Amino acid sequence: MKRVIIALLLLLMSFTLMPQRDYAATNSDKKVVLVIIDRVSLNDYIKYDAKNIQKLINNGTVGLMNVRNADGYVDASGYLTFGTGTRASAHGISSINLNVNENYTFGSAGDLYKLNTGNDYGNNNIVNIGISNLISSSESADYKITPGLLGQLLKDNNIPTYVFGNSDIASDNSITYRRYGTLIAMDEKGTAFGDVSENILKYDKNSPYFMRTDYNKILDYFKKYEKNGGFFVIDTGDTSRVDSYSSNVSSDISSKYEKYAISNADNFIGKLLENIDTSKDLLIVATPCPSKSDISSNNLLAPIIIYGPGYNGLTTSLTTKRDGIITNIDLAPTILSYFNIKAPVEMLGHPITNIKAQDKVNYLENLNSKVVSIYTARPIVLKSYVIFLIIILILYLITLFLKIGYLKYLKPVVLGVMIVPLSLLILSLFSPLSIYSSIIVLILITTLLLFLIKLIAKDEFNMLIVISLLTAIIITADIFTGAHLMKGSILGYDVIAGARFYGIGNEYMGVLIGSTIMGVMTFIQKYDNRANKLLGVLFFALVFMLMVLPQYGAKIGGFITGFMAFGVTLLLMSEIKINFKNLLLLFLIMIVLLTLMFIASMSMGTITHMAQTALIVKNEGITALYKIFARKLNMELTLIRYTIWSWVLIITIISLFILSYKPTGILKSIFKKNKYIYYGFFGSIVGMLFALAFNDAGIVAASTMCIYAFPPILIMLEREIKQNEI
Structure with missing residues (x-):
């Protein structure tokens, strides 16, 4: 009983310690919820009987997404490309995102961010400590790339953005930070709001690295902030950890862990569906990068699922003009279009639209x-x-x-x-x-x-x-x-x-x-x-x-x-x-x-x-x-x-x-x-x-x-x- 009370108190403290956002009432409480399930294929959702995700596929829009980024198939660059609307590159310190109160090297992330940029993070509580490097490397490209463009445009239009979850892994008795969801929703200063810390993880002896995402915490966060609408990025993380760990185990054991991870993510999506209004809200399930095994077998198109008003069939866009195929640079224009915001020209993609189709999964598998x-x-x-x-x-x-x-x-x-x-x-x-x-x-x-x-x-x-x-x-x-x-x-x-x-x-x-x-x-x-x-x-x-x-x-x-x-x-x-x-x-x-x-x-x-x-x-x-x-x-x-x-x-x-x-x-x-x-x-x-x-x-x-x-x-x-x- 004491343990339960202590756990409840700790959970309550985690919420009270998070800064509160004061947003003026927006002209709409519509929501776009982007759920990242990385390193999976469309077939995985069918093979492991992910019932809630299959419901999205059957009743929503599904397609295959070209996920090449400026670095080929690199996780961080894939997430960043989602947020820039053009193929981008993120590596090294430029991909490290932390909650401001977390320690990194010689100080807190918040203080280090101020030291590196000379900026204040304001009401935000997540910072990209390498944003200066990211901006500098993007400017050296031979086409325009603006890190944080999607988040900045949403912010400029009074639409709140949130980031929850990570795909951290244990390495040499320490944590390797993989909080890439911030790269999608951050503003141009490299700041965002939410929780990408270890607080979002829980101990699980049946999961790789003995850790998995605490979906209850994410769901509680979502319920707390969803009332005013906005853009939510939820990085489920577990499938990415399974893929990283797969080289340590047999394929059968790896499949067992993958099934467990997809099942947990699927259950979470089922609960999300109970808390969003699909007559006006948009739920997107996307994969920024294929798994190692898929990359080795050239299975390089990743799944994307969109569930909400006007979406039921196969994806397409003016970028591809192909039934069932879109690109990762189409995601940002789609989100902006949903909030009635015009995408800037530097976003080379186009909003994802819908083509009516029957037997969608078989069509996409053949394609x-x-x-x-x-x-x-x-x-x-x-x-x-x-x-x-x-x-x-x-x-x-x-x-x-x-x-x-x-x-x-x-x-x-x-x-x-x-x-x-x-x-x-x-x-x-x-x-x-x-x-x-x-x-x-x-x-x-x-x-x-x-x-x-x-x-x-x-x-x-x-x-x-x-x-x-x-x-x-x-x-x-x-x-x-x-x-x-x-x-x-x-x-x-x-x-x-x-x-x-x-x-x-x-x-x-x-x-x-x-x-x-x-x-x-x-x-x-x-x-x-x-x-x-x-x-x-x-x-x-x-x-x-x-x-x-x-x-x-x-x-x-x-x-x-x-x-x-x-x-x-x-x-x-x-x-x-x-x-x-x-x-x-x-x-x-x-x-x-x-x-x-x-x-x-x-x-x-x-x-x-x-x-x-x-x-x-x-x-x-x-x-x-x-x-x-x-x-x-x-x-x-x-x-x-x-x-x-x-x-x-x-x-x-x-x-x-x-x-x-x-x-x-x-x-x-x-x-x-x-x-x-x-x-x-x-x-x-x-x-x-x-x-x-x-x-x-x-x-x-x-x-x-x-x-x-x-x-x-x-x-x-x-x-x-x-x-x-x-």
């Missing part, structure tokens, strides 16, 4: 399997293809000069290499597949297409026409109908890498421009008449429009590259000489049109990449544009150095240099006899140069253009050499 299979197979399959492409090009050149009679064995392989991008598009219909299954099926599709095209086209020249035009037409049709094939292609988007989620990527941009130009030009070369030229011009216009329009390709780099590549080709078709003056005039017209689009985008909101860039420049000045170009240039230089695609371009350039001199005059002779192919080749070269200069992964686009620009030259070389021998 996740496809996404993981693409992410896993992509580097191996594409690297194998590029190596094979390079070997075939080199062998063809060697055979061309030494044993031309053997080219009959290599020509089908060269044509097959040109088919592969189309085959990779079709391969998406069979996803998900293992790496080796992907390679086998890819070879079978390519072989079958080559066989069918040979039956239709008869000779190599006609095969070049069919391969190029068929590739261009199918990609164009796919973009027009929603890019469903491209979304599932190994050569298309990588949702986990998160560079692009919709529109057309650099790989297929290069394929589309290259196949369109060379397909149309080889067709006109063989069937030269006015009607075919007009059809070619119209097809150029259609491809270009679909590639750049926001609702289709949405590619700014595609606008620049396509305009110059198609423009130069059309000028040559019109018998207009390409000199410096005409090229400069074409470039200036492109700049004027791009500028007009840029200005128009400033009034469109942040719906497209261009519109978002325009708004950033409008708010931050022209220096923001400089930073964007600098970042893209840095990425381009890095890719040129390290990506294997660079070798496709290098081998092509070396080959063209050799062919310009030996056999003497042969290249000039080919282009003289086939002027339209020369026009297409020259236009493609211009496109490659502009792809390199104006795309953040332009080396990839330039290299995929080579797939259609160079092989036709090789095949005509063989014809020319044979004719000369006769």
Whole structure:
């Protein structure tokens, strides 16, 4: 009995010692409760029968979230990204958050905060003691990051914020602080209100490190402060501790601890549901970082669940425009939108919206399997293809000069290499597949297409026409109908890498421009008449429009590259000489049109990449544009150095240099006899140069253009050499 009384007194003291917040009555008592259950997957909620969480899934909105941050997959950076609305980095002292009365090194956290910042923490009782370091490191980034932005905006609008819980672990007879929830809700000074101390933990001999979250205390805190509404961040912590401890035990024991942790969190959510009004309040269950085992198996998309008014289905946002997929930078704009606060431009995400759906869990599990299979197979399959492409090009050149009679064995392989991008598009219909299954099926599709095209086209020249035009037409049709094939292609988007989620990527941009130009030009070369030229011009216009329009390709780099590549080709078709003056005039017209689009985008909101860039420049000045170009240039230089695609371009350039001199005059002779192919080749070269200069992964686009620009030259070389021998 005495122990019970003492425990009650201690609990009462813990509340009375907490500073009280005096907030003027807000215009609403609405609440957003963000419950962090870290290091879990969607399947864990099903596997461990988390009934309350499953209720949220069945009756609310659920999705998969890209949780990459500026450091890859680092817990603290993931939490900070939730609060900044852009990928951020937190490490070392910049991630340490403490209650002000806790001791750290040589003094209390509150005093240390004042010493480090010169600021007072006011009515707040949680401080980030490394906020100065965090601000400094964020300012050194090549895009704007504001630590504490979400919390500051809520504070400025008189919406109270609270943080409870931690994921601390025991280490060398001391505590390793992991109070990352503060990074989501703190203001720009690095201060917040709540309890992230050891007071929120309890002894439990059945849990890793003999500690687990005291949900009763958190629930009592919540009941005390929820009356005036606000934003609550609750870090459950236990699943994170299980993941940290998993390396010390067997997988069976680790699963036992994980089940226990999820069960406790699930019971807590059940009690939360009894204390919130889901007709107006929003409950979000989010995972900032995957578990170690999920990271090792490339299962890198984390679950997010939203329960409240207007949410019932699958998540989506304008960031991804994908059913069931959002990003971690979408969370802050969602919370602000719920409180009717406009998100600043530097928050690159967009509010999470809802798409009606049935059988949500199965849909997401299938989607996740496809996404993981693409992410896993992509580097191996594409690297194998590029190596094979390079070997075939080199062998063809060697055979061309030494044993031309053997080219009959290599020509089908060269044509097959040109088919592969189309085959990779079709391969998406069979996803998900293992790496080796992907390679086998890819070879079978390519072989079958080559066989069918040979039956239709008869000779190599006609095969070049069919391969190029068929590739261009199918990609164009796919973009027009929603890019469903491209979304599932190994050569298309990588949702986990998160560079692009919709529109057309650099790989297929290069394929589309290259196949369109060379397909149309080889067709006109063989069937030269006015009607075919007009059809070619119209097809150029259609491809270009679909590639750049926001609702289709949405590619700014595609606008620049396509305009110059198609423009130069059309000028040559019109018998207009390409000199410096005409090229400069074409470039200036492109700049004027791009500028007009840029200005128009400033009034469109942040719906497209261009519109978002325009708004950033409008708010931050022209220096923001400089930073964007600098970042893209840095990425381009890095890719040129390290990506294997660079070798496709290098081998092509070396080959063209050799062919310009030996056999003497042969290249000039080919282009003289086939002027339209020369026009297409020259236009493609211009496109490659502009792809390199104006795309953040332009080396990839330039290299995929080579797939259609160079092989036709090789095949005509063989014809020319044979004719000369006769």
